[in-house]
Amino acid sequence: MLLLALFATAVVAAPSPICKDAFQKAGISSNYNETIAHAIHSMTVEGLQLFDPLATEQNRVPTVNQDLSQVQKVLPNAPHFHTSSNFATQTMNILDKILSTVGNSKDGLGAHWSSVERIAHVFHMWDLWEKIYETSWPEVLMTPPEPTTCVCLKDTRANGIKAAVEWVAKHYETGTPITLLNRPIPKLTDAQSWSVWKQRLLHYYTPEALHDAAIYLYCVTHH
């Protein structure tokens, strides 16, 4: 019984009092594990380069493994997202990349996503990163987080961010979660289901969620 209790506390990662204090001072929200995990679960080197043109594959940003058939479901670094340049626009080259993985599911989403859901997901992530860059990023550059905040935020094993990315990877085994709230979501097939998807996709576009993600991205790209 005691052992079980010890195990139960060990799996819920929680920040130390010092980190908790630093997060509070930095204006990081209480559900930062979910807001940040959502922003980075399918991060790519190209996405990081929006915030730091010199970002590489050595970035320490935990992401869902693009190949979910592998044992390791969460990788320690965000991978590249290489597209071809067969088409003239980057949008079409991204669409080419997405549709070229349909059927082998090597796009980090598992087996349950339809083509249109995969397309919505990829462009949603780019859209969110762009939103962070346009809204919270300039504020964070003007008032950068304290070094302690960054040490605490980058320790994703201790602060629960990695666990939340693992939550996402695990739920891709059974469905198409958009938020980390464990709410059922319809298949995206028509305008009615899109209205539900749209609402879910916009869930982490609040100033608080964007601020959490911007601080984390500052820490991983500037320290």
Ligand SMILES: *[C@@H]1O[C@H](CO)[C@@H](O)[C@H](O)[C@H]1NC(C)=O
């Ligand atoms: C995020 O942290 C909260 C508070 O510690 C916890 O209740 C929740 O389960 C965590 N979410 C995930 C997806 O790990």
